[in-house]
Amino acid sequence: MADLVRTDLAEYAPASNLQFNEHIRDLIQSGRKIFHFAFGQSPFPVVESAVQALKVHAGENAYLPVAGLKQLRQAICDFHQKFDQFDYFDPDDVIVGPGSKELIYLVMHVFNGDVIVISPSWTTYKPQARLAHHKPYVLDTSLDGDWKLTPKLIGEFMKKNQMKKNRLLILNNPDNPTGTSYSGAELQKLSEAFREHNIIVLSDEIYSRIRYDHSHVSLAKFYPEGTIISTGLSKWASAGGWRLGYHIYPSELSELRKAVKSAASHTYTSAPSPVQYAVTEMFQNLDLCDDYMKHCSRMLDAVGTYCYWELTSVGVKAVKPTAGYYIFPDFEVIKENLKRRGITTCEEMCKAMLDECGVAVMAGGPAFLRPVEELTTRLCYVPFDGGNALAFSRSLGLDTDLPENFVRDYCTPVYEGIQALKKWVLDQKKH
Template structure:
């Protein structure tokens, strides 16, 4: 049972419109989940996550939320690989979360739009372990590198067909269809084949090389940063520099963002945009400012058994690497 719309964001909005219950969002999380709920008038329950858990929801945290009112209907959003952290869940994590969700009859919205960009191609959906209560959300734009080509996909289990039907009724009054050129592009993308698999393999290889290199450089400078496992984001934490930054008049992640932009020319987003506390010195870093077509072509010339060298990354993906060098130099000046 599949519902297609002009972007997964539109489908998420419709789901919240037809499902009456609390929206449970782990923080940090993507910026549009909560605003959509507020527009509709739904109650949002934020679940703060911890640095030591790499900012991912734990089964214990989900159980604690459900235990307060076991009968209350809840829609819990999981996004992995994560925007803003680039982290993902292990199979063990997913099994444990699925067990808690099943016990408490939670509806899971598993936002897997970056699933095909797991850096080792090992993405596993939680629907494998809780199929009857999981809606899988995906789309065209991220894994295809097709930003602006808005086509979202929701996959429902038979037990939640009533939600699909309710969303389809509202959808018929809010949009007619996804634009025809995008439909043709989606048909080709979802047909798969060797060309698509080659594209994904090299995309993952490049993103893995950039993300790992940047994380190591930040770690070397003293920044706390979980190693990325997918997508193209990092969520560095500058807590180790709090005292020094405080002497510079920087006390919030918004302050830190502004000063980095003004003094290094590097643009990041504050953690508060993703639900983190303002006084937490966390930022989101996206590392896609490079010519993807040129890098993909060059990656084909490097044997598959060899990792991409620093020379390769510097030649074809220099902008994000240089930006991080400027951040590190600014921190340590």
């Protein structure tokens, strides 16, 4: 039967990161040795107290309120009061869902206006906007500007585009795929530009608790009336498969919150009951959560710093990551050499990397909204035994620094993979 799919989705495709991850897993299962830097999933075990609580509550089978268990929503407010000093949110401002990805989509789906996504950005924002019947506008940033949005970029963008009265911008801070983070001063200036141009911001702060220096600042501190906070447990608590995320809305955007809650009632109904009860208990011991986050953050800092220095030592350009587990290197240093081999796009380069040195990374374009001829890639430095690394970090204690050889000894696949990639870059320079 023809014409079953909306015409604007004729070339729609599955999430590129998930699709590529499945492909690489198939190759690994077939026996190939591959350094899998292409998928962003926490390497660490789920917070232990949450696991134990989930066992206790595995029998919970009743539907919970659409917005989430009230005790959980209160615990979320307490969590953000401790770590973000937010003392003005209450449980009614929170919506809990089966992952923040679903909630981001629902915001776009009910929003009446234009949607703006930043380049580079997470692979799903733009496809979600299209699925929600929006034709998203793309706002470009640059490596020279550390891949960050600025008031100047916003002003130039608004002059070039005739947009509807209502505007929704998706800001990822800390950022996937670049690993960058915004300072309070930068967010203060951005908030002024957002007010000037009537831009509501969905601030995706899913990596906020694994900022290496523990100095995350939310845009909501400076632009409370126009910021929706989006976050969850997948990154800092290593619970991606648990599918629990949440949004926090200011009172000024209660109309949007009510519309999203209504849409939730007609789609997912509620997040899984056992998970909600388990996470509520986990949040009762915020000191334990804090200790876990600090151990994970310092290990990721060590690995990210290693990747940055090793890659830049052979001429690859990159911004040093400050949070999460991504770096967004640009291989322009070998662009002319690759051209002589007939390799002219980033995807072709990534295929050559995979075939010739067993390193799997994702091309910056088009998945992350970069030009296909730009040789940017997203590299996720997480293919190591996080359980073993966490146990070692805890044995040292937070007062003792990780040893110089930590990445080599406890994150060996990352160490070896980056060395293989370095050698491949040097080999290309000989062509």
